[in-house]
Every structure is written in C-alpha cells, then in structure tokens.
Amino acid sequence: MKLIVAIVNNDDAHSVNTNLSKSGFFVTKIASTGGFLMSGNSTFLIGTQDEEVDHAIDIIGKYSRKRTQPTPVDISYNSAGFGTFPAEVVVGGATLFVLDVEKYVRV
Ligand code: 2BA
Numbered sequence: 001m002k003l004i005v006a007i008v009n010n011d012d013a014h015s016v017n018t019n020l021s022k023s024g025f026f027v028t029k030i031a032s033t034g035g036f037l038m039s040g041n042s043t044f045l046i047g048t049q050d051e052e053v054d055h056a057i058d059i060i061g062k063y064s065r066k067r068t069q070p071t072p073v074d075i076s077y078n079s080a081g082f083g084t085f086p087a088e089v090v091v092g093g094a095t096l097f098v099l100d101v102e103k104y105v106r107v
Contacts, residue, residue, distance in 0.1 A: 001101040002053050004046040006060050007032065008094045013042035015063040016094075020046065025056055037069055037091070053098055064093035 008016050013029065020027050025046050032043040046056055068088045 001104055002048060002050055003099045003101050004044070004048065004053065004056055004060075005097040005099065006044040006046065006094050007034075007096075008042050008044060008060065008064055009067065009092050010040050010042055011067075012064045012092070012094075013044075016042075016044065016060055019059050019063055020044070020056065023055065023059060025052070025059075034091075036071075037089070038072060039069070047101065047104060057096060060094050060096065066090055066092050 006016075017027060017029055025048060028045040030043045030045065032041050033039065034041050044060075048056055067090075069091050070088055071085050
C-alpha cells in the first residue's frame with residue numbers, strides 16, 4: 001500500500017477532490033500554506049493500493065493546471081531594494097510524494 005501526498009492549488013482542489021472520489025479513491029483534504037508564496041493551497045492524503053497509484057496521479061495531473069503567481073514583495077526584494085527572485089513563479093500543476101505504508105488500520 002502507498003500514501004500519496006499531493007499539494008494542489010486551491011483553485012483546482014475541488015475538481016481534483018471530486019474526480020478522485022468519483023473514481024473510488026479515499027481522500028483526506030487538508031488546508032495548507034506554501035512556504036514560499038505564503039498563500040493557501042490544499043494537501044491531499046490518499047491511501048491506495050500500489051497498482052492504483054498511477055491512476056490517482058493521472059487524475060491529479062489532469063485537473064491541476066500550471067499558472068503563474070506573483071512572488072511576495074518581501075521575498076522578491078532585499079533590503080537594498082534589489083530583486084532577488086523573479087517577480088512571478090510558475091506554480092503547479094501539483095507536487096506529489098508517494099510513500100510506502102507500513103501498516104493501515106481502521107479500528
Ligand atoms: P510554495 O512554497 O508557496 O511555492 C510556490 C512556487 O514558488 C513553487 O511552485 C515554485 O515555482 C516557487 N518556489 C518555491 N520555493 C522556491 C524557492 N526556494 N526558490 C525559488 N522558487 C521557489 P511549485 O513547485 O509548483 O510548488 C507549489 C507548492 O507545493 C509550494 O508552494 C509548496 O507548498 C509545495 N511544495 C513544492 N515542492 C515542495 C517540496 N519539495 N516540499 C514540500 N512542499 C513542496
């Protein structure tokens with residue numbers, strides 16, 4: 001068994017959630033915050049059989065769009081006022097981690 005941790009843009013979270021559930025995946029959605037942009041995103045926990053992992057990744061990829069978002073001013077500029085990061089960054093589609101599950105218990 002695997003645990004997929006998927007970080008998804010808030011604007012895509014509803015369609016990712018709906019389509020995972022429709023396809024029979026058990027999903028937990030957690031409100032999260034990106035450390036770089038310091039804006040909200042959604043983290044999904046999906047416990048599933050090994051052979052279903054690629055199916056879940058396909059669904060998440062299909063409903064997660066790439067988009068550009070402005071970099072916050074306090075990250076983009078140093079104290080001298082010089083730009084240190086690009087004014088915009090490309091965010092997404094989704095960032096995924098696939099972990100081995102040692103034990104899955106429901107009591
Ligand atoms: P954020 O941390 O808010 O990052 C938003 C976007 O900013 C990233 O998009 C990336 O394009 C850029 N970025 C992040 N850290 C950067 C840095 N140190 N220098 C330059 N640019 C940087 P994505 O890569 O698509 O990531 C979207 C969200 O996924 C992230 O939001 C974060 O919440 C999560 N994430 C991505 N990679 C991660 C990782 N290795 N570990 C944990 N969370 C991750």
